[in-house]
Amino acid sequence: MTEAEGCALLLARFTEAGFTVASNFHFHEDDVEVDLDGWDAAARVGFEYITQEAGDARQFDPETLARFEARMEKGELYVLLVDEHDAVTADALDGAARAFLAEVAKRAPAGGAK
Amino acid sequence: MSWVPAEQVIAAVGNQRQVLAAEEARVAGFVQYHATERAKLEAERAQAIHDLGTAVLPRLDHASIAAAAQAVGLVGLPNENVPAQLETRRAWLASRLNAILHDPRYAQRELLRHPRTGSLTTAIAQNEEHRGPFAAIIVMCEQHPRFEGLWGSGFGTPEHSASWWRYSYWQDRSAADELVTKFQGKTSFAEVRDEYARAKETVLVFDGELRNLRAQIAEGEALDREYAALYEEHRTLDARGLEHTRSRIVQHLLGIDAAAVSQRLRSSPATSGLLMLFLRASGIAAKVSYLDGIQQANLGEIQKDIALQRERLDGVETRTRRRWAPMALDKFQKLAEDRRPRYEKRWQRFGKTYNTVYVYDRYDRGRYYEDFLWWDLFTRGRYDGSYLPEVHHYYQSHPGYAFDPDWKTRAAEQRAAESDTDDAGPNDAGPNDAGDVESEAAAAAAFADSSSDDGDTSGDTTTTDAS
Numbered sequence: 001m002t003e004a005e006g007c008a009l010l011l012a013r014f015t016e017a018g019f020t021v022a023s024n025f026h027f028h029e030d031d032v033e034v035d036l037d038g039w040d041a042a043a044r045v046g047f048e049y050i051t052q053e054a055g056d057a058r059q060f061d062p063e064t065l066a067r068f069e070a071r072m073e074k075g076e077l078y079v080l081l082v083d084e085h086d087a088v089t090a091d092a093l094d095g096a097a098r099a100f101l102a103e104v105a106k107r108a109p110a111g112g113a114k
Numbered sequence: 115m116s117w118v119p120a121e122q123v124i125a126a127v128g129n130q131r132q133v134l135a136a137e138e139a140r141v142a143g144f145v146q147y148h149a150t151e152r153a154k155l156e157a158e159r160a161q162a163i164h165d166l167g168t169a170v171l172p173r174l175d176h177a178s179i180a181a182a183a184q185a186v187g188l189v190g191l192p193n194e195n196v197p198a199q200l201e202t203r204r205a206w207l208a209s210r211l212n213a214i215l216h217d218p219r220y221a222q223r224e225l226l227r228h229p230r231t232g233s234l235t236t237a238i239a240q241n242e243e244h245r246g247p248f249a250a251i252i253v254m255c256e257q258h259p260r261f262e263g264l265w266g267s268g269f270g271t272p273e274h275s276a277s278w279w280r281y282s283y284w285q286d287r288s289a290a291d292e293l294v295t296k297f298q299g300k301t302s303f304a305e306v307r308d309e310y311a312r313a314k315e316t317v318l319v320f321d322g323e324l325r326n327l328r329a330q331i332a333e334g335e336a337l338d339r340e341y342a343a344l345y346e347e348h349r350t351l352d353a354r355g356l357e358h359t360r361s362r363i364v365q366h367l368l369g370i371d372a373a374a375v376s377q378r379l380r381s382s383p384a385t386s387g388l389l390m391l392f393l394r395a396s397g398i399a400a401k402v403s404y405l406d407g408i409q410q411a412n413l414g415e416i417q418k419d420i421a422l423q424r425e426r427l428d429g430v431e432t433r434t435r436r437r438w439a440p441m442a443l444d445k446f447q448k449l450a451e452d453r454r455p456r457y458e459k460r461w462q463r464f465g466k467t468y469n470t471v472y473v474y475d476r477y478d479r480g481r482y483y484e485d486f487l488w489w490d491l492f493t494r495g496r497y498d499g500s501y502l503p504e505v506h507h508y509y510q511s512h513p514g515y516a517f518d519p520d521w522k523t524r525a526a527e528q529r530a531a532e533s534d535t536d537d538a539g540p541n542d543a544g545p546n547d548a549g550d551v552e553s554e555a556a557a558a559a560a561f562a563d564s565s566s567d568d569g570d571t572s573g574d575t576t577t578t579d580a581s
Contacts, residue, residue, distance in 0.1 A: 072279050082281040096284035103278055 001090055003051045006082060007037045009090060010047045013097040017105075019043055032067050034059045036079065045104055047080040047097075078104045117440035126450040127431045134420050134427075137457055141413050141420075148409045151472065155402050162395040166367070167360030169391050174200070174356040185385040187378060188366050191359075200355045207348040214341045219334045227334050234334075238327045245320035251313040254296055255306070260289035265310070270303035364395070372396045373485045380481060390478050397477030400488035400504075404471050407502040412464040416457070423453070467497050482524040490517035 001009075007023070014021045025039035025046070035056075039046035050056040060068070060081075071077055080100045082088060171182045174197060183191035214220050226234045255261045268274040269286055276283045290303035297306055347354065367375055375396070379389040430449060434441070441449070474492040483491075487508045489499040495517040499505035509515065518524065 069277060069279075072277070078279055080279055080281065081277075086282045086285060088281065092285055092288065093281065095288055096281045099284045099287070100279065 001088055001093070003037075003049045003053065003084070005090070006049045006088060006093055007047075009093055010049070010080065010082075010097055011038055013094065013101065014038060014040070014045070014047065017101045019045055021046065032064060032071070034064060034068065039079075043108075044077040045079070046077075047082065049082045049084070051084045075107065078108070116443035118443055118446040119440050120434050120438045123434045123441045123446060123449070124431065126446065127427050127434075130423070130427055130449070130453070133453055133457075134423055137416065137420055140461070141416055144409070144413065148405065152402065152405065155398060155405070159395065159398040159402060162391070162398050163364050163368075166388070166391040166395045167357075167364045169388055170363050170367075171356065171360050174352065174359060179359070181384070182363055185379065185382075185388060186363055186367050186375075187370075188363060191363075196355060196359055200351060204348065204351055207344050207351070211341065211344055211348060214337055214344075217337060219330075220337045220341060223334055223338065227331055234327050234331050238324060238331075241320050241324050241327065245317055245324070248313040248316045248320070251309055252317060255293065255310045258289060258293055260286060261293065264290055264293075264303070265307070270307045367392055368396055368399055372400070372480065372488060373483060376480050376486075377484055389481055393477040393480045397474075397480065397488055397491075401471060401474065401492070403504060404489060404492065404499070404502060405468065407504075408464070408468050408471065411501050412460075412468075416460065416464075467493070470497065479521050482521045482528055483518075485512065485515055486517065487512075487515070490519075494519040 011021055011023065019040040020042065021038040021040050023038055025036045025041070027034050027036050027039060027046075034048075036046045036048050038048075048056070048060070050060055068079070072079065078100075080097060082093065082096075170186060171178055176192070176197060179196060180192045183189060219226070224232065226232050229235060255265075264270070264286055267276070267286070269276075269290060276286065278284075290306075293306050294300050294303055297309060300306055300309065372393070375392055376389060379385045379392055430441075471489075471492045476491075479491060480486055480488075487505065489497075489502070489505045489508075493499065496519075500509060
């Protein structure tokens with residue numbers, strides 16, 4: 001599926017889950033500066049569909065990705081990362097989004113990250 | 115200057131293309147004809163070689179070998195003591211056959227390798243049966259597109275760590291769940307992992323055992339084959355020895371200059387009987403070789419010419435179509451010239467040579483010459499064969515050689531010299547023997563072009579015996 005189709009599906013799932021998602025959000029905190037496909041600034045939850053075409057691979061280089069994931073490790077934010085190389089299908093993406101959101105709810109019962 | 119319109123030029127090109135196509139078909143037809151005739155000659159050659167070998171060496175005893183060696187000049191042959199070599203081989207074969215007979219892998223072949231009841235066969239079937247369920251587990255796991263990744267990343271083990279915010283993590287989880295449902299009684303992927311690992315180990319053990327059992331079967335079967343081959347050799351050893359020695363002698367004879375062998379065989383009454391058989395074998399071998407050479411050289415020339423003409427026609431057609439311009443009359447006349455008579459003449463020349471060689475069967479006439487080349491005997495020295503490598507080589511290596519086509523005078527002289535021998539034979543008296551005429555007619559048919567306008571094909575291809 002295309003990035004646009006994937007992002008539309010994720011937006012629908014995140015919205016259903018109660019998040020107020022802004023599309024194409026420019027995220028810049030400390031030493032991390034990336035563009036996210038969807039981001040709820042209040043809940044600090046979002047999603048990013050990493051594609052070559054959109055130049056995401058350049059933004060999410062290994063170092064940036066490591067810093068970004070370190071923050072998720074600490075529970076400061078939760079962003080579902082979808083790599084286009086992972087043979088994404090609508091069903092699988094839908095299942096992954098639901099599972100991710102359930103995990104977020106488990107880790108941050110108040111509805112978002114710390 | 116007169117001009118010919120483009121339409122007419124294109125039409126002339128088309129006509130010439132048809133002529134070339136007809137020539138090509140004729141070449142292809144002749145290639146087929148030559149292949150058929152060659153096969154017949156090969157059979158004739160094999161028979162001639164067999165007859166010569168049988169006559170030179172009727173038996174494989176010391177006396178016969180010595181006589182044959184003396185006759186053909188293979189002086190080292192008696193010293194090789196072929197009968198003793200055969201006896202040595204016979205003893206070795208008997209010993210080896212006996213050893214195989216007592217080898218348990220052969221002696222108990224039924225017990226071991228019977229297709230249904232053999233112990234090795236049964237063991238293989240049992241091992242395969244027991245291996246089956248474990249192999250099925252492996253297949254079930256490995257058929258899943260994500261199993262390899264799950265296995266490699268240690269998914270389901272305590273060491274496995276993955277980022278749950280990645281899509282791939284959830285894909286893996288979903289794949290692992292799918293795999294778990296395939297295994298009755300399993301509740302986690304960790305259990306599936308263990309089952310897979312056990313299956314891999316077990317299959318490895320079975321595979322090793324199966325390899326061992328199959329190797330034992332292969333060894334036994336190799337022994338079966340060896341026994342069968344050696345038994346057959348032992349049973350036919352004398353015939354094989356005789357055939358092998360005959361073949362060596364005949365190859366030796368055919369490898370030497372025919373005139374030299376002819377002289378040698380003629381020199382003694384004991385071997386003169388072999389002379390005709392040798393001349394026949396040697397003559398047929400030369401005939402096959404010459405016909406191949408004639409065909410290749412002449413058809414090659416024709417094909418080259420066709421290719422050249424086609425290239426020219428392509429050029430004319432392309433240029434004319436591009437500009438649609440008329441052609442000067444003198445050029446057009448050259449283009450439209452009927453090339454068929456020229457091709458026909460070439461086929462006649464080629465056919466004459468081919469037929470002359472093809473129909474020749476008076477190999478016995480070689481006995482009248484001290485020095486001769488089959489080519490000259492076949493053609494009575496009338497055709498140049500120097501484009502054939504063997505003919506060229508002969509002329510080069512025999513600078514003083516001159517062929518005398520008058521074999522009758524030579525025969526008379528020889529008869530006078532050997533007044534007690536009259537080997538001219540009743541059919542040796544003159545030209546156009548009945549057999550020659552018959553086979554010549556068949557060969558001429560291959561060259562006849564039914565589309566020929568001048569209608570003199572058959573007359574031209576008939577060989578006339580100048581003698």
